[in-house]
Amino acid sequence: xxxxxxxxxxxxxxxxxxxxxxxxxxxxxxxxxxxxxxxxxxxxxxxxxxxxxxxxxxxxxxxxxxxxxxxxxxxxxxxxxxxxxxxxxxxxxxxxxxxxxxxxxxxxxxxxxxxxx
Amino acid sequence: xxxxxxxxxxxxxxxxxxxxxxxxxxxxxxxxxxxxxxxxxxxxxxxxxxxxxxxxxxxxxxxxxxxxxxxxxxxxxxxxxxxxxxxxxxxxxxxxxxxxxxxxxxxxxxx
Numbered sequence: 111x112x113x114x115x116x117x118x119x120x121x122x123x124x125x126x127x128x129x130x131x132x133x134x135x136x137x138x139x140x141x142x143x144x145x146x147x148x149x150x151x152x153x154x155x156x157x158x159x160x161x162x163x164x165x166x167x168x169x170x171x172x173x174x175x176x177x178x179x180x181x182x183x184x185x186x187x188x189x190x191x192x193x194x195x196x197x198x199x200x201x202x203x204x205x206x207x208x209x210x211x212x213x214x215x216x217x218x219x220x221x222x223x224x225x226x227x
Numbered sequence: 228x229x230x231x232x233x234x235x236x237x238x239x240x241x242x243x244x245x246x247x248x249x250x251x252x253x254x255x256x257x258x259x260x261x262x263x264x265x266x267x268x269x270x271x272x273x274x275x276x277x278x279x280x281x282x283x284x285x286x287x288x289x290x291x292x293x294x295x296x297x298x299x300x301x302x303x304x305x306x307x308x309x310x311x312x313x314x315x316x317x318x319x320x321x322x323x324x325x326x327x328x329x330x331x332x333x334x335x336x337x338x
Binding site: 114116119144152155159216217220223 | 261263268269270271272273316325326327328329330331333
């Protein structure tokens with residue numbers, strides 16, 4: 111199956127700093143990627159839809175200035191958590207749409223655990 | 228209307244037993260219903276998916292049953308194994324893979 115690589119897998123940062131998370135489609139091109147946030151023992155909440163070459167579409171309640179998304183190429187989307195605070199600590203997951211073999215499938219990265227001290 | 232309700236929240240099944248997880252939805256525009264398996268600290272992995280024109284789909288030990296009139300679908304794991312212990316999420320979407328996830332079910336298969 112298609113592979114989505116997410117990096118880093120874990121990051122610890124000080125309050126007030128910015129953190130960048132990368133999501134790459136390794137063996138396919140993805141014009142659309144999604145970013146989710148997951149709190150412990152809870153479901154995935156869609157944060158935004160990332161479209162290559164255009165602005166991301168954010169879900170209601172997600173601060174676009176706080177969570178900067180850049181999808182500069184067909185294989186890479188980045189999520190930058192700006193001026194991170196402890197309440198931003200969470201598990202962030204990306205996904206990418208794979209189009210092939212007559213179907214569309216969604217593949218997920220392995221997630222990034224962000225801890226803000 | 229965008230919610231997908233999932234039950235039970237947690238489930239303990241003996242090895243070799245059948246695990247059953249249920250989901251219900253309201254939005255009749257949903258046309259794709261996948262199930263994902265997630266291990267701790269990892270992203271979800273697609274297990275099996277179904278479209279509303281089919282009432283059942285089986286892949287190995289995993290079966291989805293779909294009841295369009297009741298707006299319900301379920302995952303059955305036959306011959307459950309300890310390695311199946313994970314969190315399972317149902318989901319639904321309209322067309323473009325923008326998924327709405329259920330609340331998750333933590334499955335523990337006892338040896």
